[in-house]
Each structure stands twice: as C-alpha cells, then as structure tokens.
Amino acid sequence: MELHRAGGAARGQHLHGQRRHLGVALPAQRAAALHAGPARGGAGEPPGRGTGPRPRPARARPGHRRAGRPARGRPDGVHRDRRPAAHRALRARLRLRGRDRPRRLRRPEGLLQGQRADLPAGHRVDRALGARVPDVSAVPAPRRAFVVVLDACGAGAAPDAAAYGDEGADTLVHLARAAGGLRLPTLERLGLGSILPLDGVAPAGAPVAHGRLCPQGPGKDSTSGHWELMGVIAPGPAPTYPDGFPPAVLDALEGATGRPLLCNRPYDGMAALEDFGAEHLRTGALILYTSQDSVAQLAAHTDVLPEAQLYAACGAARRVMTGEHAVSRVIARPFRGAPGAFVRTDGRRDFSVAPPARSALDALCEAGVPTHAVGKTRDLFAGQGFDAAHPGATNAVALHETGRLVGELEHGMVFVNLVETDQVYGHRKDVEGFHAALQTIDAAVAGWLERLGEGDLLILTADHGCDPLADHTDHTREHVPLLATFAGHRGRRHDGALADVGASVVAWLIGRDDETLPGRSFVG
Template identity: 45%
Template sequence: MIDRVIWIVLDSVGMGELPDAEKYGDVGSNTIGNISKALGGLKLPNMEKLGLGNIDGMQGVNKIESPLGCYARLAEMSNGKDTTTGHWEMGGIYSEKPFPTYPNGFPKEVVDAFESAIERKMIGNKPASGTAIIEELGEEHIKTGKPIVYTSADSVFQIAAHEEVIPLEELYNMCQIARNILQGEHAVARVIARPFVGELGNFTRTPNRRDFSLTPPYNTVLDNLKNNNLNVMAVGKIEDIFCGQGITEAIHTKDNMDGVDQTLNYMKQNKKGIIFTNLVDFDMKWGHRNNVKDYGRGLEEFDARLPEILDAMQESDVLFINADHGCDPTRPGTDHTREYVPFLAYGKTLKADVNLGTRKTFSDIGQTTAEILSVEPIRYGESFLEEITK
C-alpha cells in the first residue's frame, strides 16, 4: 500500500521540442540535451539509475541496462509554456487559452489603475531580464521610490524594489493590488515580487521573491487530497502557484538545496498525503540567464542529493520527479521553451524498468496520484498506476 507521494518538480528541465514548438519559436530547444552537448556531458548517475537516459527521445544522458525506476516522456496538452500552466496541468487543469503576454509593456488602463491604487508612479513597463532592469533602473528607483515594473515573454507582471526603499510587506501589498487589477482580459498568470539589495553596480536579488498566481478555476488533485483529510505539504513556490488552494502546510525556500533539505524534513514527519516540491533555481537563476555552466552544475548537485531522498523513503512511499516546461539556456533569448519533460517514478511497491512511453498530458501524474491515495479522480489525464505497481 502507498500512503505518501514525494513529488519533485525540477523547474524548466525540459528534454526536447514538442511537435508544436514552431508556434512558440522554440524549434531546436532541448534543455537537457543541449546543456549536455555544450558542456561535453552531464554526470547524473543517480537519475540515470532510475531510468533518465532510457526515456524515449532523451539526449545527452546515459542509457543503462535494467534501471530501477519507471520512466516516461510527458507532453504538455495545454497551450502555453509557463510555470502556472505546467503545474496546473499536473494537477488536472487544461488551459486551452494561453495567459496574456505584453511584448510592448502593459496598456494605459492597467498602468493608470495600478499607479492610482499604490499612490505613486512606476518606472520600466517593458519586457526585460530581471537582473538587467535593476541595473538599468535601480538608481532611479532608489532616488524616487518608484517601483520597477517589467514583464517577459511569459505571462507575468513583475515588481522589483530595493528592500530598503520599499519594505517587503509593502512590496507584497503592491503585488496583491496588481493581482486584483489584473483580471479578465489582463489576467496574467503571475504577479511576482522581485526584491533586491545592494548598491549601483552590485545589486543582488534576494530569496524573498513571492508569486501571486491566479486562483485555479476548479479543483485540482491537491484540493481532492485536502478535502479527504490528507496532507498537502508544499515546498518552494508551490503554494504561490496554486494561490494556496489545496495546500495544508507550506514552506518557502532560498534555493534548490534548501528545497531538498525541506523536502527531507517533511519526509521525517511521516504524514500521509503528498510532499510537493518545486526547485526553481534551474529556471530562475540559470535558464532565464542563459547560464549553461551553472545549469549543468545544478543538475549534478541535485543528482548528488538524490540518494539522501531515496534512503529516507519509507516502504509505503513513492517518488515522482518531473519538470513543468523547458528553459533551454543555449537558445537565443531568455524565455521558457516549449518542450517535452522527463518523468521518473521510484518506490519499493513499484516495478523496475517500466517504460511508460510518451504521455499526452502532465495530468497523468495528478490522476495517478489521485488513484494512489484513493481520492476523487481529476478532470484530465490517465492513471498509469496499474502499469507501475507490482
């Protein structure tokens, strides 16, 4: 019997372009494969033992004989390639219409409403790299107190502010105001607080980021678990992505390794339900910044910690590892990439070396989780529980 799912999302770790990648300008994207090629290989022995290199279409990772886990390639059914769309689909939500994006900045009606509500002007209002825009506008922000508002190719309204100029609680309040404004046709997927510290030429973003997502339009597997008195323990930005919906307890993290530590802490508690973890550094620190070297190092650092997670697992645990989209750091630009994502499953009650092929939707994970823990099925996805259990 399985009574706990440890579900870890390696944010942006894609594995090759989806058939519709041309629509998104992402032909040739392959986050894992292109990083491995650029670095002359990746050392991921522990994920390889679970079957990472055996996944259909996987490039840049070693294929082995008789892997210990079950493995698959997952396609995204929803239209989009952002964090919210990917995570919501895992939980059972199909997003037919992509969230709005603003390549020319936000329109006057949004700007006017936001400035009126916060009672101060803003600066920026254009697509930009988060690190670049604080270098460009940080000095003006410090002198004037005007928040820096910017977006990207993703559906985001981001507010950057120096923590000594606009304190965190005030920044978070600004984000909530923006979230309340950005509804209807301007319902961006996420409003993001981007605090930073330091002086001109040496500005540094802090770990105090916070995401203000839209509320999911209907119940996900998380709600079904919570409604059946099971624990939904969120690590990292999971709570923000689901706007707190379906979460029983949560902890935010400073970086990937803190995310692993907090996952291990929850594992020690032996509560029934799921531990749902997002490791965001792959995306935020390395993918969006085209930092191939550190992205590869980050993958190897996670792989090196995987044995700790496996050793901490109980007989009744299963481990799921997957991604939510791609963010190929070798590609031009700094946007997410429309890719397949890898999936690995491991547990004492699961079969070894099961190739689940290419799945049609991320929702298959949520549907399988619902069946494992005997709660109501979600709207989309097909459970693969029968295929992987002994």
C-alpha cells in the same frame, strides 16, 4: 509557514501512531509466551496508539491501578488481567523492538495487508473466536507521495513548439552537449538516460518508470506547467504583453500601488535592475517589467520599499489585474545592494490567479489526505489545495525541507519546486551553474531513496523548458521528463500528459481513479 485544515492535528497524531506502533492479535497462550510484559491495559504498558487521539487519563476505579504504579503486594508492578481469554487475545501485542521486530513479507499481488487468499476481501479468521470477522488490518497502510519539479528541465520540443517560437528546443540535450556531458549518477541509475539520449548519462540497466510528458493546454510558464501536473488545463492562453502594458493598465497599477512605474516592457530581470535601479533609488518609482510569459514583475530595493510593503503593493496589483488583463502571476522582486552590484534577495513571492478548475490537490483534500507545498508551489495555486507550506526560496532550503519531510511525514503528498535551474541558471544561460544545480539535486535524491519505503511514490519531473541554445532568454515549450519510483513499477515506459502525474498521485494515495480529472495513472 504552516496552514492547517480543521482536524489536522488530530489526524497527525493518529497517523504518527500508526507508523510506529503495530499490533497483531494472537491466541492467549501464545501471547502470554511471546509478550514479555502484561497485556495491553496492564501496568507498565503505554496506552495503545494508532487508533485515534490519546484518551484523557481516567480516574482510578476500585480494583484498577494506573500504569506505572506498582500493585500492592507485587513489587514488580504486574497485576493479573482478569478479562476473558478471548478478549485478552484480541488485545495482545508484540513488543516490536530490536531483533524481535518482524520482517516485512511481500504479499501476493492483489492481496491487501492482512488478507488471506482463501478469505473474502475485508475478512480474517479470529483464532480465539474461531469465526470470520471484518478485518480492519485489510485497510492499506498510510502511503506517501512526493512530486518534485526540477524547474525548466525540458525534454524536447512539444509538437506545437514552433507556434511559441521554440522549434527544436531541447533543454536537457543541449545542456548536456554544452557541458561536455552530464554527471548525474543517481538520475542515471533511475533512468534519465533511458528517456532520451543524453551526453554523459547512459541508459539504465534497471530503470524505474520513465518517459516524457507533454503539455495539453496553452502556455509555457510555471503556472500552466504546475497546474497541468495536478490536472488543471487552462481553457485559453493567459494575456501577454510583448509591447508592455497599455496605458489603462498602467494607470490602474499606479493607482493600486501608490507609486509611479519605470521600464514597462519585456526585460531580463537582472538587466532591468542594472538599467533602472539607480533611477528607482532616486525617485522611488517601482520597476515594472514582463516577458514572453503572462507575468507582471515589480522590483523594489529594500531600502526604498521593505519586502512587506512590496508584497502589499503586489497584492494590490493582483486585485486590479482581472478580466482580460488577468495575468497568470504578479511577482514581487525585492533586491538590495549599490548600483553596479545589485542582487536579488530570497524574498521573491508569486501572486497567482486561482486555478480555473478542480485539481488533484483538491481531490486529495476532499479525501482527507494531507498536502504539503515546498517552495513556490503553494503560490502557483493561490494557496488552494494545500494544508501546509514549507520554505524553498532557494534549492538548498527546498532540498532540506523535502529531506526533512521524507524523514518525518507519516502520510500525505508533498509538492516541491526546485527553482534555481530556472530562475538562477536557466534564464541566464549559465550552463555550468545549471549542471552544478542538477548535481546537487542528484545527491539529494540519493539520500531520499535510502529512506523511502514500500508505501512511497517519488516522482521527478519538470514544468517546461529553458533551452540554453534558444535565441531568447525565456521559457521554451517542451515535453518534460518523468522518473517515478514505487512498488511494482516494473521499469515500464510511460509517455503521456503532464496531468498523468496528478492522476497517479490520486490513485496512489486514495486507492482509486478520479474520473472527473484528466490524466492517466501510471501506478496501476
């Protein structure tokens, strides 16, 4: 599903041209020698791209012939450019094809593209005119940032973990120990084993930026974790229901959904289907359950309530759960199959409360930077701050979409959630499945790295933990790992707050810090 701001299409055309058609100004004599075809604007030369939307074809004027139409008396289709030499020099372009494509050279630190050390910033020498002129090439080339959340891959108990019943939690360490060592060659090379000791993952000889990030606000669920990654710290804890929802809330939910409710207590999701699925099929009552997190989950068999109708019921439930009962998420949980063989579909949908404050996503949107969601990240922000949403109900789909964006995106930010290390394997304490999911991610990351360029930032992190050795099946209050590759990372260690991720993305894509947002950039 694509969500676009006004002007998004034009901006995409503009950026598409910028990445694929690069031009440099040359003196007229050198341009004539190097440029095999006519000067820009002559016959056979495509219209310039990268300077805005393509102009509409102009009507032919006397003495002017359209590109592609041979000039009279010239079988080769070339006509003479009668503009002044200086003007031709400013418009000349090199054909950047095959072996003629110039190599990228590393600039001295602190200099922008096209800027000379002996000139003021934003100026260049125009050789044809012999004067200093403003240099539009000094504007940095479009950059990209990819933030990928490996859901529930915690990296050690947070200082206040005991208050959440999670003292000693350490998801990755305990997973590695239970699996007999992790085999993750790409993440190892990036520096996962340099963050903390992990069985099977050695410290990297030349790591990327790496460290641990700590939550600052309350909570240990996907909503609070993803919010903090983008600089939104909840002012207080969201409501939880360890004894189930009170009668007033049940009455409101039954009135909003138009159906009676079953279960109404903290419950493992698959166990809820096993224990209440048959009654649900018989009566049509929805299965309502919660957890240690601030959630209200509504499950329905697709034969009883098609997914679209379940989404409508959850949307109605979201609208009545406000005020003191404003849970972080109402989650639709469709399932199918026969009793004893129920399975969830890929149709999960999260109906979240809106973030209580401005986020790094909002800052990017305000600056005109395109923002993309893959998986449930859009839902966790109630759609705020995103231009486009891409599917990712499973890791396979999310990894495919992320790989496609790595290959196709011209400019902007992509915020990805890889859900299965939490939803499928974390809560079920499936160590082998958890490890296998990480190995699939590891292989995908290797492919992305081959296609990243100098203007790209890739951040791998998490939102919370889900320790396989915990005495419960819920999330755990933990630090999260940080691996970040970008030009100039110097392999530094960075330990900080989750909000540092959003601060870094803003600094990378906009070129300056946003003092109104929390967090400390690690890309400066």
